[in-house]
Amino acid sequence: MLRIWQSTEAARTFLAVILGCILLWEICVLVLKLPEFLVPSPVTVFHEFSKKPEFYFKNSLSTLWVSLGGFGLALLAGLVLSIGIIRSIWLERTLYTLLVGLNSLPKVALAPLFVIWFGTGSTSKMAVVISIAIFPIVIGTVLGLRSIDPDLINMARAMRAPQKQILWKLRFPQALPSLLSGMKVSISLALVGTVVGEFIAGNNGLGSTILAAQGAFDTTQVFVCIVLLGVLGAILFYAIDLVERYLIPWHPSHREHKKCAASPQHTGNATTAVV
Amino acid sequence: MMDSYLNISEFTKVYSSPRGDVHALERIDLDIDEGQFVSILGPSGCGKSTLLKCVAGLESGTRGQIRFDGEVLDGPPQGLGMVFQRDLLVDWRTILENVMITAEFMELDQKIAKKEAMRLLELFGLAGFEHHRPWELSGGMRQRAAICRALVGNPRLLLMDEPFGALDAMTRDELNLELQHIWLQSKKTLLFVTHSIQEAVFLSDRVIVMSRNPARVIEDVRIDLPRPRTLSTRGSAAFGQYVIELQTLFERVGVFKGE
Numbered sequence: 001m002l003r004i005w006q007s008t009e010a011a012r013t014f015l016a017v018i019l020g021c022i023l024l025w026e027i028c029v030l031v032l033k034l035p036e037f038l039v040p041s042p043v044t045v046f047h048e049f050s051k052k053p054e055f056y057f058k059n060s061l062s063t064l065w066v067s068l069g070g071f072g073l074a075l076l077a078g079l080v081l082s083i084g085i086i087r088s089i090w091l092e093r094t095l096y097t098l099l100v101g102l103n104s105l106p107k108v109a110l111a112p113l114f115v116i117w118f119g120t121g122s123t124s125k126m127a128v129v130i131s132i133a134i135f136p137i138v139i140g141t142v143l144g145l146r147s148i149d150p151d152l153i154n155m156a157r158a159m160r161a162p163q164k165q166i167l168w169k170l171r172f173p174q175a176l177p178s179l180l181s182g183m184k185v186s187i188s189l190a191l192v193g194t195v196v197g198e199f200i201a202g203n204n205g206l207g208s209t210i211l212a213a214q215g216a217f218d219t220t221q222v223f224v225c226i227v228l229l230g231v232l233g234a235i236l237f238y239a240i241d242l243v244e245r246y247l248i249p250w251h252p253s254h255r256e257h258k259k260c261a262a263s264p265q266h267t268g269n270a271t272t273a274v275v
Numbered sequence: 276m277m278d279s280y281l282n283i284s285e286f287t288k289v290y291s292s293p294r295g296d297v298h299a300l301e302r303i304d305l306d307i308d309e310g311q312f313v314s315i316l317g318p319s320g321c322g323k324s325t326l327l328k329c330v331a332g333l334e335s336g337t338r339g340q341i342r343f344d345g346e347v348l349d350g351p352p353q354g355l356g357m358v359f360q361r362d363l364l365v366d367w368r369t370i371l372e373n374v375m376i377t378a379e380f381m382e383l384d385q386k387i388a389k390k391e392a393m394r395l396l397e398l399f400g401l402a403g404f405e406h407h408r409p410w411e412l413s414g415g416m417r418q419r420a421a422i423c424r425a426l427v428g429n430p431r432l433l434l435m436d437e438p439f440g441a442l443d444a445m446t447r448d449e450l451n452l453e454l455q456h457i458w459l460q461s462k463k464t465l466l467f468v469t470h471s472i473q474e475a476v477f478l479s480d481r482v483i484v485m486s487r488n489p490a491r492v493i494e495d496v497r498i499d500l501p502r503p504r505t506l507s508t509r510g511s512a513a514f515g516q517y518v519i520e521l522q523t524l525f526e527r528v529g530v531f532k533g534e
Contacts, residue, residue, distance in 0.1 A: 025352075056366070091315075110407070149363065150339065151361065151363055152363050154328070154331075154333050154357075155357060155358075155359065155363050156380055156435075157333055157351055157358040158331050158332075158333060158355050158356075158391075159349050159351075159355070159357075159369035159377055159380040159381050159428065160350075160351050160355075160380070160381065161534050162380075165379065165380060169376065169379065170365065170378075173365065173367045174365070176367075250366040250367045250408055252368070252410075255408075255410065
């Protein structure tokens with residue numbers, strides 16, 4: 001029982017902070033007597049949500065789907081591009097330079113262009129997501145694949161290891177932490193991209209709901225959508241965090257608790273070696 | 276000359292840098308017999324690590340050639356084991372898996388290789404640690420695992436590039452003894468790069484002395500000390516004689532100028 005209590009400490013702290021924020025929000029609205037069309041109270045927001053939960057659920061799901069789909073495609077394309085950039089100097093000089101250049105372009109400006117090209121369906125929304133989410137993945141992966149110890153490669157080459165094995169057994173695992181931190185940035189940007197896409201080309205999703213509510217001056221509805229976007233963002237981020245814990249448990253950022261697990265009675269034996 | 280196991284002849288390596296050509300190795304001539312323990316001793320920057328990389332086929336020379344077991348070297352030869360100053364164990368593999376990476380890279384029979392890996396780990400006092408992660412082990416234990424990784428493919432030629440340079444003095448002594456023990460058992464040809472005179476004399480049949488600027492071999496000293504050598508060997512008069520001889524040599528080429 002005590003163990004369960006201790007193991008959920010991080011989650012309890014998080015919950016307490018969230019509840020604290022909501023409470024503060026409620027108090028501010030009550031004390032400052034803020035009008036509902038400017039800042040609705042949490043109770044009003046929750047009431048609005050509970051009136052038509054399936055409507056919000058459906059729109060959240062649509063937003064989630066576009067974000068995840070776009071993110072998945074960006075991940076796939078990003079990985080392929082990164083491996084290409086690493087393996088060919090020519091691709092590095094052309095593609096990588098081009099990508100870095102494009103990254104400084106505000107992708108929001110591209111959204112209307114995608115609508116012209118792909119129409120107002122989910123294709124243009126995903127195009128916005130990919131154009132925003134791909135950069136952190138490529139930059140993280142290329143950096144990770146490159147920052148390998150040259151002697152590690154030498155060790156493998158001295159054993160006449162094939163290039164493919166060096167890539168999959170040394171370079172790729174070494175690049176994983178860097179790739180995953182790129183993915184964490186990327187997944188948050190994917191949600192941003194989705195909302196931008198929905199603002200411009202959408203008849204469903206939380207982004208277009210916000211836009212419609214703004215037109216109707218329905219501030220409460222806008223707030224419901226914003227809260228839901230926050231929840232979605234947190235879920236997506238922690239999903240990547242979970243993947244990270246599973247994929248790289250050996251990384252220094254995840255292994256503190258494991259260090260104590262090394263049995264001390266063994267350490268004594270080690271010094272009495274062969275001689 | 277053609278009969279020696281490892282033959283380096285007229286080997287020169289020149290780097291071109293913006294400030295002109297750098298002669299990393301200058302006309303190296305060496306013959307090493309099978310089963311010999313040979314140390315390459317020299318101050319830092321004398322090109323001894325470069326020479327080792329060239330023998331491994333990881334780098335090529337500008338002139339001259341290296342022949343290993345009758346064949347001119349062109350890339351890493353078959354049956355090579357290599358140990359570096361850093362252990363180069365990867366964190367995402369356990370100790371056993373790290374050792375077994377050799378079997379995967381060399382495409383050896385996994386079952387036989389695993390048996391050999393376990394035998395080596397036990398020999399080096401790492402039994403019980405095979406499922407630990409590298410970061411859970413001390414520096415000396417990690418380097419032991421790296422040596423196991425090099426040995427698991429049963430190499431014909433073992434190259435060691437200052438393998439104990441990063442360890443504390445006590446661990447270094449331990450590992451010197453363990454290395455001698457395993458070498459006496461297997462009689463592998465071993466090329467050992469070091470900048471410690473004591474270590475070179477203690478371990479080797481032969482010490483090749485290199486100087487810096489130009490990077491060339493200046494002496495080839497045979498060490499006639501009975502084996503197995505123990506830590507007390509280092510207190511013997513003969514051992515001291517060798518150390519003094521080598522020190523004098525370095526003084527002559529200006530390495531210990533400050534003293």
